[in-house]
Structures are given as structure tokens and as C-alpha cells.
Amino acid sequence: DIQMTQSPSSLSASVGDRVTITCQASQDISNYLNWYQQKPGKAPKLLIYDASNLETGVPSRFSGSGSGTDFTFTISSLQPEDIATYYCQQYDNLPPFFGGGTKVEIK
Amino acid sequence: EVQLVESGGVVVQPGGSLRLSCAASGFTFDDYAMHWVRQAPGKGLEWVSLISWDGGSTYYADSVKGRFTISRDNSKNSLYLQMNSLRAEDTALYYCAKSYTTGTTSLFDYWGQGTLVTVSS
Numbered sequence: 135d136i137q138m139t140q141s142p143s144s145l146s147a148s149v150g151d152r153v154t155i156t157c158q159a160s161q162d163i164s165n166y167l168n169w170y171q172q173k174p175g176k177a178p179k180l181l182i183y184d185a186s187n188l189e190t191g192v193p194s195r196f197s198g199s200g201s202g203t204d205f206t207f208t209i210s211s212l213q214p215e216d217i218a219t220y221y222c223q224q225y226d227n228l229p230p231f232f233g234g235g236t237k238v239e240i241k
Numbered sequence: 242e243v244q245l246v247e248s249g250g251v252v253v254q255p256g257g258s259l260r261l262s263c264a265a266s267g268f269t270f271d272d273y274a275m276h277w278v279r280q281a282p283g284k285g286l287e288w289v290s291l292i293s294w295d296g297g298s299t300y301y302a303d304s305v306k307g308r309f310t311i312s313r314d315n316s317k318n319s320l321y322l323q324m325n326s327l328r329a330e331d332t333a334l335y336y337c338a339k340s341y342t343t344g345t346t347s348l349f350d351y352w353g354q355g356t357l358v359t360v361s362s
Binding site: 168170172176177178179180183189221223225228229230231232233234235 | 285286287288291300302303336341346347348349350352353354355
């Protein structure tokens with residue numbers, strides 16, 4: 135099984151700050167890496183697929199990069215509506231493990 | 242508009258059984274693989290099971306293999322999860338999720354709102 139290690143588990147930042155979350159796979163997954171946003175009490179929402187592709191309708195302040203085992207998710211300018219938990223997920227192999235999540239809060 | 246609506250979640254005793262349903266609309270259901278993903282209270286996301294577009298291939302997480310069965314009825318645009326021998330650790334919000342492409346990819350582009358299963362005596 136391919137394990138996903140996501141960090142940090144939580145962060146607090148100010149509106150307008152640049153926020154970065156990292157995700158490391160236990161083995162090479164090429165670019166089969168997705169990022170989801172989950173707001174409190176809501177279902178997850180796909181933001182980024184295949185490491186760097188922005189899902190339709192997702193604001194351009196969200197971006198992703200990386201390949202192989204190391205991946206990065208960035209919010210270029212944090213907005214109040216971005217308060218959520220963010221998850222990475224690999225889909226190179228079954229089972230498609232998720233990272234442990236990063237809870238983003240406003241300072 | 243794609244809609245996935247789960248139902249069937251209740252409080253059930255350990256060792257009991259339950260069948261979850263997911264009603265799909267807004268897309269050609271029998272073109273896509275479907276998944277169940279769960280989330281224990283206050284915890285992260287855990288993939289549970291996958292079924293191919295025609296029901297011919299199914300896959301399970303080790304934690305549920307042999308106890309859960311995924312199925313679908315394309316004539317009713319519906320996905321199911323039969324859950325047997327339930328344990329306390331199966332307590333979670335269960336989401337159905339649609340595959341992004343027509344293959345058995347585990348990239349989820351739409352999710353339902355979830356149905357809560359509580360296993361407790």
C-alpha cells in the first residue's frame with residue numbers, strides 16, 4: 135500500500151498570506167495525486183487533480199505541484215472562505231490512500 | 242447538475258447488518274465507476290470500496306473485505322453498500338463518490354452529502 139504523509143496537520147495564517155501544504159508518498163506515484171477541500175459539515179470537493187491541474191471553477195489562487203513522491207499545495211493569498219481541511223490523495227494504486235489532512239485557520 | 246444522495250444510515254448494534262443506498266442523477270450513471278468513502282467522527286477520509294461501471298469488478302479496503310459488498314443497479318441509477326458483521330470502528334459518515342473518468346480511476350469529482358452509520362450497543 136502507498137502511504138501518504140501530509141504536513142502540517144494544522145496551520146494558522148492571516149488573510150492574504152501564502153499558505154503551503156506538503157504531501158509525501160511512500161513510493162513513486164508519478165503525478166497521480168489529488169487535493170480536496172473539506173469545509174466543516176460538508177463533503178470534500180476536488181480542487182486539484184494529477185498534481186497540478188485545477189478543477190473547473192476552482193479559483194486560481196489554488197495551485198499544486200510535484201511529481202514522484204513529493205508534492206506541494208499552495209494558496210497564494212488566503213481568503214476567509216478558504217477555512218477548511220485539505221487532503222491529498224494518491225490514485226496510482228488501490229487502495230487510494232488519503233493524507234491525514236491539514237486544517238487551515240485564520241489568525 | 243450531478244447529484245448523489247445517500248440514505249440508509251442508522252444506529253445498529255455490533256454484529257448487525259445494514260444496506261446503504263446512493264441515488265445518482267445528472268450524469269450517465271452506467272458510464273462511470275463509483276466508490277464509497279467514509280469518515281469517522283473527527284477523523285480523516287478512508288476509501289472503502291470501488292465498483293466498475295458494469296458491476297463486473299469490485300475492490301475493497303482490507304478493513305472491510307469479507308464483510309462489505311458493493312453493488313449497483315444501472316437501471317435505477319443506484320449504488321449500494323451491504324454492510325455485515327458491523328464493528329464499532331465502522332462508525333462513520335459514508336459518502337458515495339463518482340469517478341472522474343469512465344475507467345476505474347480513484348479520482349473523485351462528485352461526492353454526496355453522506356449518511357451516518359453508528360455502530361453501538
